[in-house]
Amino acid sequence: MEPVKLAIIYYSATGTVHALARAAADGAGKTGADVRLRKVAELAPPEAINARPEWAQHIQDTADVIEASPDDLAWADAVLFGTPTRFGNVAGQLKAFIDTTGPLWFQGKLADKVYSAFTASNTAHGGQESTILAMGNVFYHWGGVIVPPGYTDPVQFQTGNPYGTSHVTADGPPGDVVLEAARYQARRVVDTAAALKTGRAG
Numbered sequence: 001m002e003p004v005k006l007a008i009i010y011y012s013a014t015g016t017v018h019a020l021a022r023a024a025a026d027g028a029g030k031t032g033a034d035v036r037l038r039k040v041a042e043l044a045p046p047e048a049i050n051a052r053p054e055w056a057q058h059i060q061d062t063a064d065v066i067e068a069s070p071d072d073l074a075w076a077d078a079v080l081f082g083t084p085t086r087f088g089n090v091a092g093q094l095k096a097f098i099d100t101t102g103p104l105w106f107q108g109k110l111a112d113k114v115y116s117a118f119t120a121s122n123t124a125h126g127g128q129e130s131t132i133l134a135m136g137n138v139f140y141h142w143g144g145v146i147v148p149p150g151y152t153d154p155v156q157f158q159t160g161n162p163y164g165t166s167h168v169t170a171d172g173p174p175g176d177v178v179l180e181a182a183r184y185q186a187r188r189v190v191d192t193a194a195a196l197k198t199g200r201a202g
């Protein structure tokens with residue numbers, strides 16, 4: 001059986017979600033999965049970006065991360081999406097990427113894959129769950145197999161978010177526990193995709 005192909009597709013303005021995405025890539029990579037870590041295109045105007053030095057800096061720091069294309073979705077057996085909360089919802093940059101996937105969806109090429117999502121917000125009750133659930137709306141339309149972390153690992157009792165890995169940015173950069181949750185979520189996604197792949201091959 002060839003390795004599971006996992007695409008991790010994220011948007012991050014100031015690095016928090018990028019740190020979670022990298023941890024997820026690390027967790028998945030250790031399972032032997034073939035991993036593509038991809039950022040979506042930045043759409044904000046330069047005036048907005050340059051008004052926040054940490055935003056401009058993050059763009060510079062991640063210049064070498066390849067931009068996501070619909071081909072990454074077609075290629076993948078499983079896709080893990082990361083987005084900051086924006087008013088309790090998915091960031092426009094990630095949504096704009098998702099809105100380019102109509103042709104793939106129409107051909108049925110987004111169905112039957114494993115999907116999962118992670119997020120960050122500034123405050124604890126600032127919309128992490130609603131953001132991940134909003135990604136779920138997309139997965140339903142695609143006919144995806146949604147794999148949340150639930151409380152299926154001890155680390156989930158520490159982070160306390162069964163919907164997907166999430167970090168409160170006001171607490172500082174993601175620490176060991178949330179990074180381990182991201183690694184765990186990615187492993188769970190890969191394991192489920194591997195089981196489906198084996199079952200379908202048989």
Ligand SMILES: Cc1cc2nc3c(=O)[nH]c(=O)nc-3n(C[C@H](O)[C@H](O)[C@H](O)COP(=O)(O)O)c2cc1C
Binds near residue numbers: 017120
């Ligand atoms: C336009 C906008 C809307 C936001 N909405 C929320 C929100 O509803 N709740 C919240 O807790 N944080 C909100 N934030 C804060 C971001 O979610 C937080 O800075 C983000 O998780 C950082 O992720 P990043 O470092 O990967 O960009 C918002 C930020 C912006 C710029």
